[in-house]
Amino acid sequence: MSTSDSPTAPDDRPAMSRLLDRPNRPATIAESTKASAESRVLRREPQFNLLVFRCGAEWFAIPAEYVVHVSKVTNVHTLPHRTNNSFRGLTALSGAVIPVFDFIGLLGVPPAAENILRKPRMLTVGTAQESWAFEADDVPGVYAMPRNAVKPLPLTVEQSPRRISSGLLSTVQGSTSLVDPERLINEFRNAIG
Amino acid sequence: MDLGGFSMFDLFQTEVQQHCACLADGLIALEQNASDPKMVEPLMRAAHSVKGAARIINLDGAIGLAHSMEECLVRIQKGTEIPTASRIDELLRGSDILRSLADHKSEDEARAWLEQEAGPISALAEGLNLPPKAGVSAVVVVAPAATPAPAAIPAAPAATPAPTATTPVAPAVVKVANPPAAASSTASPPSAASDAAVLVSSSSLERLLQLSGEALVEARRLESIRRTLTRAKTAQRQLSAALDSLQVTGRHAGDAMTAVATSRDALDEALHQVEDHLRRGEELASALHNEAVSSRMRPFGDACGGLARSVRDVARTLGKEVRLIIAGEQVPVDREILRQLEAPLGHLVRNAIDHGIESPDERVAAGKTRQASLRVEARHHAGSLIVEVREDGRGIDRTNLRARIVSKKLSEASIVETLGDAELFDFLFLPGFSTAAAVTDISGRGVGLDVVQSMAHSVGGSIEVRSSPAGTSFAMRLPVTLSVVRAAVISIAGETYALALARLERIDRIARSELKTVEGRLTTVIRGEIVGLVHATEILQLKASTQSESADELAIVSVLAGSRTVGFVVDSFLGEEDLVVRRMDARLGDVAHVDAASIRENGDLLLILDADDLVQSALQLLEQGKLRGDEGRSAISKRKQRRVLVVEDSITVREVERQMLLRAGYAVDTAVDGMDGWNAVQKVKYDLVVSDVDMPRMNGIEFVRKMRADRRYETLPVVIVSYKDREEDRIAGLEAGASAYLTKGSFQDQSFLQTIADLIGAAV
Numbered sequence: 001m002s003t004s005d006s007p008t009a010p011d012d013r014p015a016m017s018r019l020l021d022r023p024n025r026p027a028t029i030a031e032s033t034k035a036s037a038e039s040r041v042l043r044r045e046p047q048f049n050l051l052v053f054r055c056g057a058e059w060f061a062i063p064a065e066y067v068v069h070v071s072k073v074t075n076v077h078t079l080p081h082r083t084n085n086s087f088r089g090l091t092a093l094s095g096a097v098i099p100v101f102d103f104i105g106l107l108g109v110p111p112a113a114e115n116i117l118r119k120p121r122m123l124t125v126g127t128a129q130e131s132w133a134f135e136a137d138d139v140p141g142v143y144a145m146p147r148n149a150v151k152p153l154p155l156t157v158e159q160s161p162r163r164i165s166s167g168l169l170s171t172v173q174g175s176t177s178l179v180d181p182e183r184l185i186n187e188f189r190n191a192i193g
Numbered sequence: 194m195d196l197g198g199f200s201m202f203d204l205f206q207t208e209v210q211q212h213c214a215c216l217a218d219g220l221i222a223l224e225q226n227a228s229d230p231k232m233v234e235p236l237m238r239a240a241h242s243v244k245g246a247a248r249i250i251n252l253d254g255a256i257g258l259a260h261s262m263e264e265c266l267v268r269i270q271k272g273t274e275i276p277t278a279s280r281i282d283e284l285l286r287g288s289d290i291l292r293s294l295a296d297h298k299s300e301d302e303a304r305a306w307l308e309q310e311a312g313p314i315s316a317l318a319e320g321l322n323l324p325p326k327a328g329v330s331a332v333v334v335v336a337p338a339a340t341p342a343p344a345a346i347p348a349a350p351a352a353t354p355a356p357t358a359t360t361p362v363a364p365a366v367v368k369v370a371n372p373p374a375a376a377s378s379t380a381s382p383p384s385a386a387s388d389a390a391v392l393v394s395s396s397s398l399e400r401l402l403q404l405s406g407e408a409l410v411e412a413r414r415l416e417s418i419r420r421t422l423t424r425a426k427t428a429q430r431q432l433s434a435a436l437d438s439l440q441v442t443g444r445h446a447g448d449a450m451t452a453v454a455t456s457r458d459a460l461d462e463a464l465h466q467v468e469d470h471l472r473r474g475e476e477l478a479s480a481l482h483n484e485a486v487s488s489r490m491r492p493f494g495d496a497c498g499g500l501a502r503s504v505r506d507v508a509r510t511l512g513k514e515v516r517l518i519i520a521g522e523q524v525p526v527d528r529e530i531l532r533q534l535e536a537p538l539g540h541l542v543r544n545a546i547d548h549g550i551e552s553p554d555e556r557v558a559a560g561k562t563r564q565a566s567l568r569v570e571a572r573h574h575a576g577s578l579i580v581e582v583r584e585d586g587r588g589i590d591r592t593n594l595r596a597r598i599v600s601k602k603l604s605e606a607s608i609v610e611t612l613g614d615a616e617l618f619d620f621l622f623l624p625g626f627s628t629a630a631a632v633t634d635i636s637g638r639g640v641g642l643d644v645v646q647s648m649a650h651s652v653g654g655s656i657e658v659r660s661s662p663a664g665t666s667f668a669m670r671l672p673v674t675l676s677v678v679r680a681a682v683i684s685i686a687g688e689t690y691a692l693a694l695a696r697l698e699r700i701d702r703i704a705r706s707e708l709k710t711v712e713g714r715l716t717t718v719i720r721g722e723i724v725g726l727v728h729a730t731e732i733l734q735l736k737a738s739t740q741s742e743s744a745d746e747l748a749i750v751s752v753l754a755g756s757r758t759v760g761f762v763v764d765s766f767l768g769e770e771d772l773v774v775r776r777m778d779a780r781l782g783d784v785a786h787v788d789a790a791s792i793r794e795n796g797d798l799l800l801i802l803d804a805d806d807l808v809q810s811a812l813q814l815l816e817q818g819k820l821r822g823d824e825g826r827s828a829i830s831k832r833k834q835r836r837v838l839v840v841e842d843s844i845t846v847r848e849v850e851r852q853m854l855l856r857a858g859y860a861v862d863t864a865v866d867g868m869d870g871w872n873a874v875q876k877v878k879y880d881l882v883v884s885d886v887d888m889p890r891m892n893g894i895e896f897v898r899k900m901r902a903d904r905r906y907e908t909l910p911v912v913i914v915s916y917k918d919r920e921e922d923r924i925a926g927l928e929a930g931a932s933a934y935l936t937k938g939s940f941q942d943q944s945f946l947q948t949i950a951d952l953i954g955a956a957v
Contacts (some may be wrong), residue, residue: 095407
């Protein structure tokens with residue numbers, strides 16, 4: 001096996017061939033085995049799929065299983081006596097009548113700078129039976145993130161009774177709040193209650 | 194079918210209810226055609242199925258009863274036993290008990306009830322195993338279930354005083370499959386299989402309706418692609434013509450021609466395909482949608498299940514002979530209306546036999562047949578569902594009715610004498626009003642007719658009574674469906690709303706100038722009648738859109754409020770449409786003035802308003818003086834609001850003048866110098882111009898002269914306001930043609946506004 005390695009045996013092949021044909025040393029094999037085994041462990045790490053969206057100046061991410069659908073922006077009909085800063089009214093989405101909320105009004109998110117391009121989409125969250133819609137200013141897509149990438153909220157946010165986030169994430173968009181869907185839906189419910 | 198959402202008891206309930214309905218109907222038919230063994234078979238099967246269902250959830254008492262019933266029916270089929278009236282009574286009571294059992298809310302309740310009633314139930318089961326008692330039926334008293342839902346089991350007829358010496362003839366049931374008048378009558382009655390009912394959860398049905406509606410919207414969206422393609426085709430033709438006119442020759446020209454021809458063919462092909470797809474897609478989607486909407490419909494016959502039984506029992510108890518005719522069993526009726534109809538229908542039928550139909554002897558004496566005819570009919574007429582209960586009895590005794598009205602102190606004798614039939618019969622629907630001389634268990638308790646009427650009203654229907662010595666008829670006029678409503682589509686504050694046509698008196702388009710005030714309240718004259726108006730935006734607390742406020746034409750929606758009319762001012766009337774009603778989301782709770790939502794053909798949402806609620810709020814607000822009713826300001830004034838142009842180079846003074854005028858209610862525009870002012874007056878019609886004297890480009894004196902020299906502005910009032918307070922300056926201004934010359938001190942002492950008001954009047 002190791003004959004070609006032996007300095008005693010003459011080898012008349014060109015130097016390049018000799019180099020390429022040289023078998024791996026056990027140490028190299030062990031190293032690369034370890035590396036591929038490690039990456040497999042990484043891949044098995046708990047992950048979740050998050051839909052990332054922007055409302056006003058802030059970025060948010062919501063677990064994809066809570067997203068019913070993302071659609072183009074539809075007309076929202078005012079609901080007499082009810083429409084306010086947080087609740088915009090009703091809209092028709094996929095043949096269903098769905099309440100629409102003003103995410104920015106509801107949470108007091110600051111508006112985005114005027115030069116930031118809007119690519120608005122209607123986001124419907126919740127379940128097919130009970131869904132809630134709001135307009136997002138930009139929805140770049142769904143990202144898979146390891147669960148351990150979630151960092152705790154700053155104390156000031158953590159202490160806010162009406163917070164909807166459960167943690168912070170770093171995405172290509174920058175600092176992104178991980179939305180707790182139950183808290184968000186609770187806010188929606190309160191806004192029409 | 195997904196039955197995951199149903200418990201075993203739910204399934205037991207459904208199955209038992211179906212089979213018991215079949216038993217009740219079949220037993221009565223059997224009583225009249227005792228010789229036909231074929232009629233017994235379905236009954237045996239029903240009893241057998243109930244037994245099997247009860248066995249699955251181990252309801253022992255019920256298993257025993259169903260078993261005895263089955264055995265008894267087997268004997269009847271074999272001819273070893275004759276189904277006497279009392280035997281039929283027993284079997285019917287058995288079916289009642291099973292039905293009551295299934296009507297309990299939960300399995301536990303059903304089980305408890307079964308244990309509690311074990312004695313009477315096993316007595317009945319044993320009775321069924323003994324030979325029939327001739328003429329007399331076994332007395333079985335079973336207490337009704339504790340829950341209100343199950344019907345009380347009627348006492349056995351034999352327990353009541355025997356009506357006549359001869360056993361009354363059981364009522365005949367004649368079923369008329371389709372009345373000739375029914376618009377929807379089908380050529381042949383559907384087969385049993387095609388009409389079989391299956392269990393589908395209502396939320397799944399609702400979702401089906403939503404998706405089919407969306408499919409229709411999507412199918413119609415292809416129309417815009419078709420239009421784009423048509424445009425491309427036109428452009429392509431122009432391109433081809435342009436290429437021809439260039440008259441270029443050579444290899445490249447040939448290539449271009451070929452390319453043009455190819456693209457033309459491709460476009461034609463694409464257009465064809467899209468048109469074809471559009472047509473088929475729309476047909477398919479709308480058929481699907483119609484089917485989904487109509488899946489809410491059930492045949493009228495479903496509400497008549499218990500009628501034959503009820504008629505038989507009541508007639509037997511009262512010693513009357515009645516032939517029940519049910520017509521229009523296949524007429525489709527909205528599921529929800531059908532559900533609500535069951536109790537009123539039962540009441541009308543009992544009422545007819547008790548009060549309307551005479552005893553056989555009385556009938557014979559009056560020259561009528563012994564057997565009375567009682568007709569229950571459903572038909573579609575003029576877009577409504579008519580449900581009529583008609584008998585050929587003695588008719589309503591008007592003298593008696595008048596006497597009762599007076600004795601109950603509901604009206605004065607002198608007034609009652611003058612009342613016509615319609616008004617007189619209205620008293621029948623008052624709660625607690627009963628014309629029966631004696632209170633009977635059947636229908637003399639004075640409860641019922643008022644319930645019948647309130648059911649009709651609650652779904653937007655009405656009830657009409659007709660009576661003569663040849664009989665009485667109660668006809669309910671109800672909407673065919675609650676899921677589709679014919680509505681007037683209107684625009685309020687720039688958004689789309691609708692009002693059910695049934696609730697509207699009329700809709701008129703009027704010019705804004707036709708709005709007048711009476712005591713400050715907004716009114717208009719519609720066909721010679723003065724109608725009080727209210728802005729819909731005010732009731733709904735919506736901000737009127739600027740566009741709608743300046744429109745010259747608006748629409749008045751008139752809604753009846755008692756015998757008077759209230760007109761609601763809306764932006765415009767967009768047309769009549771059939772709207773598929775979507776109930777408001779339960780999460781929203783009650784939304785004032787809004788009844789339901791609907792999705793229009795273009796996929797947009799609209800809200801269906803509650804006309805009664807609107808009227809009520811309007812009257813309430815008027816009473817409390819909270820309504821701006823004196824819409825003089827926002828409606829009429831919009832056209833008459835005086836508009837003033839302020840021409841002033843100093844930004845401070847300009848702003849002071851603008852603010853003062855605005856606060857006084859004028860509309861104000863500004864210009865920065867004489868030239869700017871001159872341009873402004875040519876664009877907009879002003880009621881008055883305020884101008885400074887010293888200004889760049891064109892000073893005030895020049896500006897005034899220029900206007901006075903133009904015929905269009907020679908009478909336009911101009912007020913000069915200047916720092917120059919010398920007499921010669923004043924004279925120069927007035928000589929140029931100014932209507933007034935004020936100094937800037939006039940801002941302090943109100944003379945500025947006073948002068949303007951003197952010239953053109955107050956702001957409004």
